[in-house]
Amino acid sequence: MSPASVFAQGIISVFFGMTLLYLSIKITAFFVDRFTSKTKGADTDGK
Amino acid sequence: MGNNLYSLLNTTGFVHLTPGMVVMWIIGLILIFLAIKKQYEPLLLLPIGFGILLVNLPLSGLMEPEVGLLWKFYHYGIHWEIIPPLIFLGIGAFTDFGPMLANPRLIFLGAGAQAGVYITFFASHAMGYNIMEAATIGMIGGADGPTTIFIASKLAPQLMGACAVAAYSYMAMVPIIQPPIMRLLTTKAERKIRMAKPRPVSKREKLLFPIISTFVIILLIPASAPLIAMLMLGNLFRESGVVERLKGAAQNELMNIVTIFLGLPIGATMHADVFLQPKVLFIFILGLIAFILSTATGIVLAKLLNLVSKEKINPLLGAAGVSAVPMAARVVHKVGIEADKRNYLIMYAMGPNVAGVIGTVIAAGIFITLLTP
Numbered sequence: 001m002s003p004a005s006v007f008a009q010g011i012i013s014v015f016f017g018m019t020l021l022y023l024s025i026k027i028t029a030f031f032v033d034r035f036t037s038k039t040k041g042a043d044t045d046g047k
Numbered sequence: 048m049g050n051n052l053y054s055l056l057n058t059t060g061f062v063h064l065t066p067g068m069v070v071m072w073i074i075g076l077i078l079i080f081l082a083i084k085k086q087y088e089p090l091l092l093l094p095i096g097f098g099i100l101l102v103n104l105p106l107s108g109l110m111e112p113e114v115g116l117l118w119k120f121y122h123y124g125i126h127w128e129i130i131p132p133l134i135f136l137g138i139g140a141f142t143d144f145g146p147m148l149a150n151p152r153l154i155f156l157g158a159g160a161q162a163g164v165y166i167t168f169f170a171s172h173a174m175g176y177n178i179m180e181a182a183t184i185g186m187i188g189g190a191d192g193p194t195t196i197f198i199a200s201k202l203a204p205q206l207m208g209a210c211a212v213a214a215y216s217y218m219a220m221v222p223i224i225q226p227p228i229m230r231l232l233t234t235k236a237e238r239k240i241r242m243a244k245p246r247p248v249s250k251r252e253k254l255l256f257p258i259i260s261t262f263v264i265i266l267l268i269p270a271s272a273p274l275i276a277m278l279m280l281g282n283l284f285r286e287s288g289v290v291e292r293l294k295g296a297a298q299n300e301l302m303n304i305v306t307i308f309l310g311l312p313i314g315a316t317m318h319a320d321v322f323l324q325p326k327v328l329f330i331f332i333l334g335l336i337a338f339i340l341s342t343a344t345g346i347v348l349a350k351l352l353n354l355v356s357k358e359k360i361n362p363l364l365g366a367a368g369v370s371a372v373p374m375a376a377r378v379v380h381k382v383g384i385e386a387d388k389r390n391y392l393i394m395y396a397m398g399p400n401v402a403g404v405i406g407t408v409i410a411a412g413i414f415i416t417l418l419t420p
Contacts, residue, residue: 001417003172003181010165010413017267017409018158018402024263025151025256032251 063105067319074322075099075314078212087219091192091310095212098314110315121312126204130309131197132277137302138193138404139281140294142372144256146397149245152352153364153395157402159348160368161410163188163341168414171333176326179203182414184330187214188337189407190221190369196313197274198411202418208317209327213334221374222381224335225342225366229382232346233362238386240361242395250286257282264409270419271412278408342366345399367396370403 056062078096082089101117102110109117124130147154168185172178179202186195187210195214199207217224229238257279265272284294321327345365353359363383367375376396383392 001178003169003178006178006182006414006417007165007169009417010168010410011162013268013413014158014161014406014409015155017264018154018406020263020267021260021405022151022154024259025148025154025252028255028259029148029151029246029248029252032249032255036249036251 058106060105060107065105065319067323068103068105070323071099071103071317071319074317075103078314081216081219085219088192088215090306091215091313092212092219094307094310095208095215095314095317098311099208099317100314101311102315102318110318117312117315120308121315124305124308125196125200125207125312128197128200128273130305131193131200132273133301133305134193134309135274135277135408136281136297137305138372139257139278139283140285140297142278142282142285142401142404143253143397144282144401145248145253146245146394147399147401148248148252148256150242150395150398152356153360153398154402154405155352156345156349156360156365156368156399157370157404157406158368159365160341160345160370160399160403161189161406162344162348163337163339163369164407164410166340166344167333167337170336174329174333177203179418180206182418183207183210184333185337186210186407186411186414187217187330187334188341188369189403189410190214190218190338190341190371190375191404191407192218193309194274194370194407194411196309198414201415204316205321206327206330208313208322209330210334211313212317213331216331217334217338218371218374221369221371222378224338225375225378226382228339228342229346229363229366229379232343232350235386237350237362238383239390240359241387241390242361242364242392243358245395253286254283257286260405264405264412268409268412268416270415271408274408274411275405278404338369341369345369345403361390361392361395363392364396364399367398367400368403368406370400370407372400372404373397375403376400 075096081087082092109115164185171181171184183203261279345368349362349365379396380393
């Protein structure tokens with residue numbers, strides 16, 4: 001494999017990996033927020 | 048009688064001493080001095096320095112394959128890839144990913160700093176190092192000792208000592224190396240930018256992060272599995288709150304023990320015959336360039352993000368994308384305070400700083416994937 005190819009694939013892969021990580025954090029935060037607010041709603045209804 | 052005396056003398060190390068060994072003693076003693084007097088990464092530089100002294104004592108046989116004590120430490124600890132992942136277990140147990148989760152876009156600054164790794168890789172190869180050696184040298188720019196050692200053990204064991212010492216030395220010199228680059232690449236107005244208040248991060252998010260990121264990263268780059276698995280297991284110990292003893296052991300006892308068994312054999316790879324060659328010594332210059340480039344690319348990426356982002360990022364945070372935790376974040380804070388005394392950047396800087404650890408592991412995993420059969 002040529003150094004230019006490693007260079008290009010390396011940089012693209014690092015950014016792709018970090019983008020996936022970013023998206024997974026955002027998705028997790030979204031679902032955690034939803035779940036938390038639903039739980040609070042149920043508590044309120046229960047009262 | 049004369050013959051007997053000569054034979055006796057021949058069994059001592061004195062007659063086998065070479066000038067190169069004496070030079071290596073001086074290098075070892077300098078590292079020990081820096082560790083004790085200047086407190087430059089003493090946990091690693093002290094055993095590395097002592098390891099250098101030991102391996103350059105003639106006839107000691109400490110690195111003799113199969114029988115030498117330090118060879119066994121090296122072979123079973125580093126060559127078998129056990130110690131660097133265990134260090135990552137401790138790092139995971141220490142690391143709070145909260146600042147990164149609170150401001151996830153700062154993750155990209157941790158990726159930006161890896162550009163320096165790849166630029167140095169390219170430059171090193173152009174200067175005559177083979178592709179495996181160039182990848183190992185580039186990794187110094189990530190400012191992550193265990194990852195540099197991990198990749199050296201796989202791609203270029205002959206350069207391990209020099210690369211490890213360069214990585215740890217430059218990590219210790221973050222407060223000296225980074226500020227001039229930060230001032231050069233930013234205006235005072237940019238250094239004064241105040242960050243938006245981060246969102247609160249729930250305990251549940253912190254708990255889910257090590258599990259989800261393990262899946263995401265290992266599925267994407269399987270070669271990064273040993274380091275990421277241990278990093279995230281350590282972090283799960285921390286965030287679960289139910290295994291305080293394991294967390295404590297990973298942070299303290301285990302970390303301390305493996306640090307000893309990491310430093311000593313790394314120093315022992317630095318025998319005069321191997322180390323005192325222009326090709327190896329030049330690694331220190333390339334390592335410095337890698338470190339400077341990683342700092343610069345992180346800052347430049349922060350500035351680029353500001354062109355497309357509504358909420359401005361203080362570009363100093365880009366310098367924290369190298370994974371010298373928490374030193375790089377502290378330096379960002381210090382340089383930020385110089386421009387605006389009430390601009391506290393430390394918590395924001397921890398985001399790209401811990402993202403840099405993950406970014407460096409991903410970069411290493413990619414090198415291993417692309418360069419090993």
